[in-house]
Amino acid sequence: MTIEMTPECKAIHDQATIVDLHAHPSLAVSLFNKPLTRSFRASRYFNPFSVRTDFIKLREGGLDVLLSVVYAPEPQLLEECRPLRLLRYLMPRAFKRAFGHTRFQTTVDMLDTMERTVGNARDGETGRMLARVCHSVRELNECLAEPGARPIAVVHCIEGAHSLDGQLENLDQFFDRGVAYLTLAHFYRNKAVNPIFPFPESVQKFGCFQGDRDVTLGLERFGEQVVERMLELGIILDIAHCTPPARRRIYDIVGTRRPMIASHVGAFEVNPSPYNLTDWEIKKIADTGGVVGVIFMNYWLMPHETHRGLNYITFTLRHLINVAGIDHVAIGTDFDGFTDPPDDLADASELPRLTQRLLAEGYSAAEIHKIIGGNALRVLRQGWGRRQ
Secondary structure, eight states: OOOOOOHHHHHHHHHSOEEEEEEOHHHHHHHHOOOTTSOOOOOSSOOTTOOSOOHHHHHHHTEEEEEEEEOOOOTHHHHHOGGGGGHHHHSHHHHHHHHSSOHHHHHHHHHHHHHHHHHTOBOTTTOOBSEEEOOSHHHHHHHHTOOSSOOEEEEEEEEOGGGGTTOTHHHHHHHHTTEEEEEOOOSSOOSSBOBOOOOOGGGOOTTOSOOOOOTTOOBOHHHHHHHHHHHHHTOEEEOTTBOHHHHHHHHHHHTTSSOOEEEEEOBTTTSOOTTSBOHHHHHHHHHTTOEEEEOSOHHHHOSSOOSOOHHHHHHHHHHHHHHHOGGGEEEOOOBTSSOOOOTTSOSGGGTHHHHHHHHHTTOOHHHHHIIIIIHHHHHHHHHSSOOO
């Protein structure tokens, strides 16, 4: 979809380095064999088979850097939603890819699949690469410096420390594969950390996804070891999905040693969910030099959910800026993460609408550049990789 923009707005959007801190094209590729070189229609409703981050939409939206998040589905999903077990018979290949191996091996396989998909993605007319996997800050800088119609820089990330299978050495293997950040928690308790309750009411159907989470539980001993090793290696630490006690312990361990992130969250003062960050936490992340990425999902942004959410995306950004300053906000859409984005910003091609809105609200070109990518890019450059 082409978004009409004024010359001023188009110039601001085109000159920015646009970074999505958290999206899941690998789920569409690894589980459902969706080719990212085709443009799929993005549903205006929750649809796990919808594709919102194919390369066509990413280019239409002007995206420069995609933090591609690999999530190996947790086996507890089959326990908390028994109808999902029917996928063993309805979609046997996808079921085996998702649950047929250890979580570490499934994660490795998904990284491999994403690498092949990106490597084979070419423009049908020119033969140019549509995207390139960047395994380090050096490769990222090289990709961004390419002249002309440069490829989209794709950076590996992982959601959920269950992917480590309780083995600290697996973290080193992920780092060697070019993983930039790890989201410690996800849907279920793992050996490192405890999560908050993650499922919106809209998906709590047929007796599924209704189990409670104990939000008083925090970071486990293994989780403390994981945090320390991440700091040593230079894997950026993402506290999204962690319980408030787990987050407090992580802040204590990290101090200001490395920039850290909350890749796809909202603000507690705007929508009081334990998933969202309180003001003191926002300041803690800013103190590390990190960023808070605003999720594009109304359920977490709004106290009363509606279908249109651009208002609350910019409202949440405004709150984060008021608390932490313009240098510590970003966007983490969570597109293709089995989420239901706002109808007025439903896929990557519609990112210019955010630039339009920020310009209308009085932000300068320099401020907009920071919000839609500059801050996230700075954190990648400062926090990813071993220090020399």
